[in-house]
Structures are given as C-alpha cells and as structure tokens.
Amino acid sequence: MEGQAIHAESSTSRSRPPRPAPSTPSRSQGTKRRQSTPAETHDDSEEDAPPVELDEVSYHISDRSSHQLYVTLRTDVVGVQHYRGLVGRGEYVVLRRQPNNPYDSNAVQVINATGQQVGHVPRAVAAKIAPLMDHNLITVEGRMIGQNLDRSMHYKLKMDMLIYARPSHRYALEPELEWATPGQQGFERMRQAQAAQAAKGKGAGDGGGLSEQEAELGRLLNKLTEVKEEKKFANNVMSVLTADLDVANLPPHPSPPSLASGDLLVDLLPHQSQALQWMVEHENPVLPKKVGDAPVQFWARHAPEGKTQEYWVNIATKTPQVDNPTLGRGGIIADGMGLGKTLTTLALVLATRNSKPASPFSNATLIVCPLSVLSNWEKQIEDHVVIGKLKSYTYHGAGKGIGATALSKYDIVLTTYQTIAAEMPAPESSTPSGKGKKAKTTSASGPLLKVKWKRVVADEGHVMKNTKAKMTQAFGDLQAERRWVCTGTPIVNSAADLGTLLTCLRLCVPLDDPQIFKSLILRPIKAGSGEASRLLQAVVGQVLLRRTKESKDKKGKKLVTLPKIEYYQCPVKLDPETRKLYDDVQVESAKRFQESVATGGTGANVLSMLTRMRQLCLSADMIPADYLETLRNTDTLNAGPSVSISSLQPEQKDKLIEKLRQAIADQEECSVCFDVLDDPRITDCGHPFCLLCITEVINRQALCPMDRHPLSLNSLLELPPDIDLSLVEDNVVKPRTRSAKIAELVRYLKAFDANDKTLVFSQFTTFLDRVAGVLQEEGIPFCRFDGTMPAKKRQQVIAQFQTPVTGDNRDGNPVVMLISLKSGAVGLNLTAASNVFLCDPWWQSAIEAQAVDRVHRMGQRKTVRVFQLIAEDTIESKVLDIQKRKDDLVAKAFEKSGTREVKAAKKQGRFEDLKELFGVAK
Numbered sequence: 001m002e003g004q005a006i007h008a009e010s011s012t013s014r015s016r017p018p019r020p021a022p023s024t025p026s027r028s029q030g031t032k033r034r035q036s037t038p039a040e041t042h043d044d045s046e047e048d049a050p051p052v053e054l055d056e057v058s059y060h061i062s063d064r065s066s067h068q069l070y071v072t073l074r075t076d077v078v079g080v081q082h083y084r085g086l087v088g089r090g091e092y093v094v095l096r097r098q099p100n101n102p103y104d105s106n107a108v109q110v111i112n113a114t115g116q117q118v119g120h121v122p123r124a125v126a127a128k129i130a131p132l133m134d135h136n137l138i139t140v141e142g143r144m145i146g147q148n149l150d151r152s153m154h155y156k157l158k159m160d161m162l163i164y165a166r167p168s169h170r171y172a173l174e175p176e177l178e179w180a181t182p183g184q185q186g187f188e189r190m191r192q193a194q195a196a197q198a199a200k201g202k203g204a205g206d207g208g209g210l211s212e213q214e215a216e217l218g219r220l221l222n223k224l225t226e227v228k229e230e231k232k233f234a235n236n237v238m239s240v241l242t243a244d245l246d247v248a249n250l251p252p253h254p255s256p257p258s259l260a261s262g263d264l265l266v267d268l269l270p271h272q273s274q275a276l277q278w279m280v281e282h283e284n285p286v287l288p289k290k291v292g293d294a295p296v297q298f299w300a301r302h303a304p305e306g307k308t309q310e311y312w313v314n315i316a317t318k319t320p321q322v323d324n325p326t327l328g329r330g331g332i333i334a335d336g337m338g339l340g341k342t343l344t345t346l347a348l349v350l351a352t353r354n355s356k357p358a359s360p361f362s363n364a365t366l367i368v369c370p371l372s373v374l375s376n377w378e379k380q381i382e383d384h385v386v387i388g389k390l391k392s393y394t395y396h397g398a399g400k401g402i403g404a405t406a407l408s409k410y411d412i413v414l415t416t417y418q419t420i421a422a423e424m425p426a427p428e429s430s431t432p433s434g435k436g437k438k439a440k441t442t443s444a445s446g447p448l449l450k451v452k453w454k455r456v457v458a459d460e461g462h463v464m465k466n467t468k469a470k471m472t473q474a475f476g477d478l479q480a481e482r483r484w485v486c487t488g489t490p491i492v493n494s495a496a497d498l499g500t501l502l503t504c505l506r507l508c509v510p511l512d513d514p515q516i517f518k519s520l521i522l523r524p525i526k527a528g529s530g531e532a533s534r535l536l537q538a539v540v541g542q543v544l545l546r547r548t549k550e551s552k553d554k555k556g557k558k559l560v561t562l563p564k565i566e567y568y569q570c571p572v573k574l575d576p577e578t579r580k581l582y583d584d585v586q587v588e589s590a591k592r593f594q595e596s597v598a599t600g601g602t603g604a605n606v607l608s609m610l611t612r613m614r615q616l617c618l619s620a621d622m623i624p625a626d627y628l629e630t631l632r633n634t635d636t637l638n639a640g641p642s643v644s645i646s647s648l649q650p651e652q653k654d655k656l657i658e659k660l661r662q663a664i665a666d667q668e669e670c671s672v673c674f675d676v677l678d679d680p681r682i683t684d685c686g687h688p689f690c691l692l693c694i695t696e697v698i699n700r701q702a703l704c705p706m707d708r709h710p711l712s713l714n715s716l717l718e719l720p721p722d723i724d725l726s727l728v729e730d731n732v733v734k735p736r737t738r739s740a741k742i743a744e745l746v747r748y749l750k751a752f753d754a755n756d757k758t759l760v761f762s763q764f765t766t767f768l769d770r771v772a773g774v775l776q777e778e779g780i781p782f783c784r785f786d787g788t789m790p791a792k793k794r795q796q797v798i799a800q801f802q803t804p805v806t807g808d809n810r811d812g813n814p815v816v817m818l819i820s821l822k823s824g825a826v827g828l829n830l831t832a833a834s835n836v837f838l839c840d841p842w843w844q845s846a847i848e849a850q851a852v853d854r855v856h857r858m859g860q861r862k863t864v865r866v867f868q869l870i871a872e873d874t875i876e877s878k879v880l881d882i883q884k885r886k887d888d889l890v891a892k893a894f895e896k897s898g899t900r901e902v903k904a905a906k907k908q909g910r911f912e913d914l915k916e917l918f919g920v921a922k
C-alpha cells in the first residue's frame with residue numbers, strides 16, 4: 001500500500017496573497033525547474049493542474065502559536081513516479097492535507113519549494129497524522145533525505161517528517177504519537193535517551209559543531225520570541241544580526257541629486273549618498289557570473305563533477321534548477337529613526353528618473369505610509385525638492401477622484417495603507433471560502449492596484465506584521481517592478497516579522513514563502529539551530545541596510561551630530577483623596593488577582609485592573625465613579641454560558657460597543673498578544689481582543705482567557721462601521737479637581753522660557769482631554785495631534801506647531817502639543833519642541849524612545865529635556881523597576897555566560913512582575 005500512488009485532484013489551489021505580475025512571476029514561473037522528461041509525465045489532470053499554493057490561513061494561525069518539535073520520524077515519500085516535483089537532499093518540503101483525494105481522504109501531499117508535488121506521505125502514516133492535522137493539533141513538515149535530481153525512475157524517497165505541536169498539549173498528544181518515536185519506544189524513553197546523549201556532549205538539535213557565536217545568536221533570537229514586548233531587545237537583536245555588515249565602507253553614489261545638480265535644496269549627507277547607491281544596486285541585482293562567485297539572493301552557480309551543463313542551486317533551500325532564477329528588486333531600508341530615509345528615498349526617485357522601467361511599467365513611484373506621516377512626506381518634498389523636479393500627487397480623501405492612467409503620469413504618488421486596503425476588490429460574500437476554492441470577486445480593484453508602478457515603497461513597513469491583514473495583502477497585490485520597505489524597526493516581535501517583509505517584497509525567492517521561511521528559519525531557530533540563525537543573518541545581509549544614530553563612518557565619526565539630551569524623573573505625590581482611592585482599589589485588585597491565581601487561571605481581568613490603576617495615577621476622574629464598588633462585587637468566577645451576540649438586548653449590545661470603543665480609544669492591549677488591538681472584537685463577557693488572537697483561543701479551548709467564560713465565534717462583537725472613532729475635535733474636559741500630575745505639568749510649563757515648545761505624551765487620550773481643559777483655563781496655547789485626525793488637519797497642526805515663537809506671532813502660537821503615545825508619533829518631525837513630557841511610563845522603553853526621537857533628530861538645535869512624571873508609591877514606580885530589571889536581563893543575555901539562568905529568570909519574572917504590580921507580597 002505504501003508505494004501506491006494517490007492521484008492528485010485537478011484543482012488544488014488555495015488562497016494566498018496574489019503575487020504581482022509580471023515583474024515578479026509566480027513561484028512556478030520564477031523558479032521553474034528542468035522540463036520534465038517522458039518518464040516523468042503523468043495523467044492529464046495533473047498536467048493541467050495549477051501550481052500548488054500554500055495554505056495561508058493555516059500557516060498564520062499556527063505561526064502565532066508556539067509549537068514545539070515533538071518528534072522526528074524517518075519515513076518515505078511515495079508515488080514519486082507520478083509527479084514532476086524534484087527535490088534535493090536536505091530540502092525542506094511542505095506536507096499538506098488533501099481531504100478531497102478520491103482514493104484516500106487521509107491523503108497528505110508532499111510539495112517542494114517551488115510548489116510542485118513530489119508525492120504523498122505513505123497511506124499508513126497519513127491515516128495517523130491526518131485527523132490530528134485536521135484538528136490543528138499538530139503541524140508537520142518534511143526534510144528530504146533522498147533526492148530525485150538524477151532523473152532516474154524513483155518510486156519512493158526517504159524523508160524525515162518533523163511533527164510539531166503546542167507544549168501545553170503534550171499530556172494529551174504524546175499517547176497519540178507514540179508510534180512515531182524511534183522504535184516506538186515512547187516519549188519518556190526517547191527523552192531519557194536524548195538526555196544521555198546530551199550528557200555525553202553530543203550537542204542538541206543541529207547546533208552541534210557550530211561556533212559558539214552562532215549558537216549564541218540562536219539563543220538570543222529565541223529569547224526575542226519569548227519576550228516579544230521587549231522592543232529594546234529587538235533592537236539589540238537587529239544589532240547582532242547586522243554586526244557583520246561593513247556599512248561604513250559602502251561606496252557613495254557617484255552623482256547624487258544635489259544643490260549643484262539643481263534637484264534638491266540640500267545636499268545628501270555621506271551616509272545618505274551611500275544608502276542611495278546601495279538602493280540603486282539592489283534595484284538592479286545581477287546573478288553570479290561564474291561558478292564560485294558569491295551567491296546573490298542565495299542563488300549560486302553549480303557545475304556537477306564530470307558534467308558540462310551548469311545549473312543553479314539555492315544554497316538556503318538546497319533547491320536546484322536549470323533556468324535562470326528571477327531575482328527580487330528592492331530591499332529594506334532599516335536605518336534608525338531620523339537618519340533621513342525619507343530624503344534618501346526621494347533622492348532615489350530623482351536619481352533614477354531617466355532609467356525607464358521595462359514595459360509595461362510606468363515611471364511612477366507609489367509611496368504607501370501610515371496616515372500620520374502622509375503630511376510629513378508632502379512637507380519633505382516641499383522643503384527639499386526643487387520646485388518642478390518631481391510631479392507628486394496625494395491619493396487620499398478628496399484626492400481619490402483620479403484614474404490609473406492619470407496616476408501613472410506622476411513621478412510620486414503618496415497614499416496610505418488604509419487606502420490601498422480599501423482598493424482591494426471585495427470578495428463575493430455568498431461564495432463559501434471552502435477548501436480548494438478561491439473567493440470570486442464582484443467588485444473591481446481600485447486605480448492604485450491597476451497602475452503598473454516602477455516602484456512601490458512601504459514606509460514604516462513594520463506595520464505589515466501580519467500576512468493575513470488586508471493592508472499587507474493589498475501591498476502584495478500592487479504591481480511593481482521594484483519593491484521597498486522603509487522602517488527603523490524591521491523586527492518588532494520576532495524573526496517572523498522579517499519573513500513577512502520578505503513576502504511583501506518578493507525577495508529571496510523561495511524564502512519569501514511564509515511556509516518555507518518558517519520551516520527553514522523560524523522553527524530550527526527555536527530548536528536551537530545555529531545554522532538557521534546564520535541563515536537569518538545571511539538574509540539580513542542580502543536584503544537590508546541598517547545604520548543607527550550611534551553608527552560611525554570610516555573615519556570613526558558619528559553619522560549625525562545631535563544636541564545633548566537630558567532625562568529627568570519627576571516624582572509626583574497623589575493628592576490625599578486619590579491616594580485613599582488608589583490604595584483601596586489596589587487592595588481589592590490584589591485580592592481579585594490572588595483569587596484567580598488560586599483557581600489556577602488567568603482569572604480576573606488582570607489587564608483591565610492594571611489599566612484602571614494606571615488611570616488613577618493620572619487623574620481620579622478617569623475611572624468610573626462606582627469602580628471600587630463594582631470591583632468589590634464582581635463575581636469573577638461566575639462564568640455563565642456562552643451567549644450569541646444576536647440574542648443580546650439592544651442596550652446590552654450598546655454597552656459592549658461603548659466598552660470596545662473606549663478600549664480602542666485608550667489603546668488598550670489585547671491580553672493574548674499584548675499588542676495594540678488589531679481588528680478588535682469584544683466578547684459577550686466584555687473583554688476586547690484582536691480577532692485573530694481570540695479566534696485562535698476559541699478554536700483551542702472555547703473559554704475566555706480573562707474569565708473562563710465559555711465562548712464561541714458567535715459571542716464576538718465588532719464595532720459598527722458607522723461609529724466615529726476619531727478624536728472629537730478639540731475634545732476638552734475641565735476636570736472637577738486638578739490632579740497632582742496635571743498640576744505638576746502646568747508648574748513646569750509655566751516655568752519654561754516663553755519660546756520653548758513642549759510635547760506632552762500620554763497613552764490615554766482621555767487624560768489628554770483633561771490636560772487640554774486645564775491648559776485652556778491657564779491660557780497656555782496648545783494643539784492636539786492624534787492618529788485619527790484627517791490628513792489636512794494633521795498637516796495644519798504640525799505646520800502650526802513647527803512655527804517658532806517670535807515677537808509678532810506669540811498669540812495663539814501653540815507652545816504645547818498633546819499627543820498620544822502609541823498612535824501617530826512614528827515618522828513625525830517635531831523639532832520645534834525641545835521639552836518632552838512622558839506622563840505615564842510605558843512597559844516598552846522603545847516606544848518612549850520613539851516618542852523622544854520626534855524631537856531629538858536632525859534639525860534640533862537646542863538641548864532636549866525629557867521629563868518622566870511618576871506617581872510615587874504606585875504601579876508606575878513598579879513599572880519602572882520592571883523596565884529596569886528587563887533591561888538588565890537583556891544586558892545579561894548579551895553576555896556569553898549564564899543565558900540559561902536568564903531564560904528561567906524571565907519566565908518566572910512575568911508572574912513575579914504581576915505580583916509586584918498588584919502589591920502582592922513575594
């Protein structure tokens with residue numbers, strides 16, 4: 001039975017973000033292999049079948065979970081003679097369920113890196129793994145031991161099958177998988193055998209034999225995944241990943257656009273000219289000329305011994321092919337904030353104006369950015385490009401009434417992520433998105449998706465951290481000859497972020513495939529593979545340029561010289577009334593926390609309790625008047641049955657919607673991923689989550705992670721489309737009493753020089769409303785900036801704020817800008833300010849650093865002063881302690897010794913952190 005072929009169905013494609021045509025051909029075109037020989041031909045249905053696509057959805061869901069390698073099973077790929085897919089030794093292959101196979105409903109296909117089927121998993125093995133795969137309990141992938149590159153007739157090929165599952169499922173799953181352990185010895189004995197081997201010093205994973213530095217990098221990357229909220233850590237990892245790049249000695253552009261050339265109103269700085277040349281080279285990559293030349297995007301020339309015909313080998317995936325591989329054009333500009341990525345990109349457009357792209361592409365560049373930086377691009381063009389040298393157009397809001405042909409005549413078109421997402425054709429709602437079917441479309445795509453761009457640039461491209469998000473898919477759908485990402489933080493949460501960027505950029509084919517990136521890089525890194533860490537480092541070396549404010553040129557001089565920056569911590573004493581309320585709330589919250597720990601769950605709404613305590617530190621009227629009472633009376637253990645949203649009373653629904661709206665306005669985090677809510681939903685028990693996070697939880701355990709209330713997908717509610725999330729213009733709240741923090745802030749503002757401008761950051765827009773009320777009372781001119789403001793308004797606000805105070809414009813010239821910490825701050829130039837107030841400490845020091853970077857950047861002439869307001873003896877001082885401890889841990893993790901202890905300390909640290917925040921004695 002095992003050698004018998006199971007025929008493929010003719011329609012096997014599933015949906016994944018479509019690939020742009022024709023510059024970046026589909027995988028089957030781009031990495032086409034040798035023509036099949038007569039011996040390899042097979043039945044017609046297979047011949048006409050479209051190339052097999054990967055299942056994007058299941059990839060995404062499983063990638064968000066932390067699966068662990070349970071066991072590796074040596075097995076076969078069978079029925080190889082019926083398929084045309086070729087594989088090399090060591091190549092990773094995708095194992096995909098084929099439930100509609102007419103001969104075996106348990107069938108599992110084996111698919112190579114170019115999407116072609118190689119064969120099937122043996123029937124007996126498939127029967128065991130198929131039900132587990134169907135229930136999303138395991139993920140499997142294969143690594144080829146045998147190969148069929150010799151083109152002789154093969155019926156089966158040896159393969160290692162790697163079975164992954166969640167660590168928390170071990171208890172239930174191991175009995176189901178005993179048959180897969182070597183000699184069916186069972187997991188316990190397998191572990192004992194592995195431990196004995198490790199004790200003999202044979203090394204774990206495939207990290208054995210690799211240098212200590214490689215192993216160390218692997219360990220660091222693993223920690224990155226574990227401590228995903230630690231952005232500083234991510235920055236450090238970027239430093240490690242880019243440590244070997246010799247950026248100081250990059251050649252400058254021979255004739256960059258400049259004052260002298262009449263294109264720019266400024267000259268590029270030397271590091272910007274180097275970046276320009278690097279970008280030009282990466283838009284025109286050249287395959288290695290001969291055997292032995294350095295690989296380009298991992299493709300190397302290969303000449304088999306004794307044979308004359310050379311072929312190509314992808315040294316990352318071990319994929320061979322005869323036809324010339326297609327190279328991606330573009331890359332990632334990951335320079336630190338404020339080094340001039342915007343200006344360099346404009347210089348690229350100017351420098352390549354006369355090199356017309358191949359037909360059918362136009363000469364137009366599309367720049368996609370968050371709404372908050374749209375006006376910054378307009379301003380940079382206005383400030384730095386000589387009038388008439390670049391024709392630019394902003395395609396947003398009222399500017400949308402223009403067709404594809406007109407757009408393609410511009411040199412630069414500016415737009416936002418939301419706009420490109422909205423231009424995607426709407427899927428036909430009645431079409432079931434069943435397996436094997438692509439959603440049909442009813443509406444046509446918008447003009448942006450119709451233009452054949454010379455290049456597309458994703459500014460602040462790290463926002464595309466999720467391959468399933470509409471804007472990521474929309475960027476992938478844009479048709480362009482060259483593709484770029486600009487971001488100071490290419491890795492935000494984990495190395496997977498870099499994989500997403502490769503996918504969006506179509507670079508390093510076939511590593512741009514999420515499934516292959518995961519198999520080759522993410523999973524092995526988790527398993528401690530130094531080789532995979534080295535591969536990740538190599539990917540970075542191929543596609544990314546990064547310098548920071550600390551980088552030095554070849555003479556040892558810093559790239560940019562900036563004025564001094566001074567940090568001050570300002571302790572604030574709560575007023576007696578707030579102090580009393582805070583202490584009561586803390587005692588009650590601690591009780592709730594302990595109760596939930598005692599019952600063994602995440603129990604009570606931990607995050608929401610922490611948020612309320614933080615709001616109390618800012619201004620007591622930010623929490624509901626009856627909050628303490630509610631806290632005392634809430635029965636956290638009363639879960640109740642799952643409720644379908646459709647059965648809720650209208651007033652219950654309204655309450656939930658209001659709660660969700662508030663959570664979004666307050667930038668509350670999702671308590672599954674600890675990130676800002678993405679595509680938010682609220683449960684019938686009143687907890688907000690990202691849609692993807694809560695869907696995954698429901699699929700797994702159908703209980704709310706906050707209060708164990710039973711949930712189903714029907715218990716989720718989203719905001720109605722007509723609800724207005726935008727900041728109510730000039731929202732000003734006159735607080736009943738002035739909180740200690742607001743009083744302290746005003747004290748400083750009054751003491752500053754009348755010409756000094758100040759940024760006031762808070763995570764809570766509702767707090768900024770209260771500050772606004774007090775500033776109004778005090779007659780201190782201020783403005784507000786918020787991520788949800790219309791583009792025109794933002795531009796006006798920034799322009800107004802950036803106007804220096806002089807004798808004649810003092811009246812109404814804002815000296816304070818109120819700005820929310822997490823929305824809208826990235827990418828802004830606010831150098832008119834030299835004082836920064838951080839009103840509430842944030843867990844991620846990197847977010848605060850980003851805020852400070854709005855002011856401490858090129859163009860700043862004064863010393864920058866940063867004031868952190870900390871409410872004494874509250875959760876805020878504890879947050880700082882935790883932040884510091886985490887920074888210490890990060891520092892330690894970079895020392896070579898003690899990393900295992902660091903890891904253990906971190907795990908324990910999470911729980912200890914919570915105890916500390918609630919004031920529960922250790």
Ligand SMILES: Nc1ncnc2c1ncn2[C@@H]1O[C@H](COP(=O)(O)OP(=O)(O)OP(=O)(O)O)[C@@H](O)[C@H]1O
Binds near residue numbers: 266342344828857
């Ligand atoms: N060569 C230059 N001459 C004069 N000013 C410059 C030059 N390069 C950059 N600047 C100014 O420095 C500031 C920062 O530049 P820019 O906004 O391009 O940085 P960035 O790397 O895109 O920053 P971010 O990561 O925050 O988006 C801008 O005000 C810009 O006008």
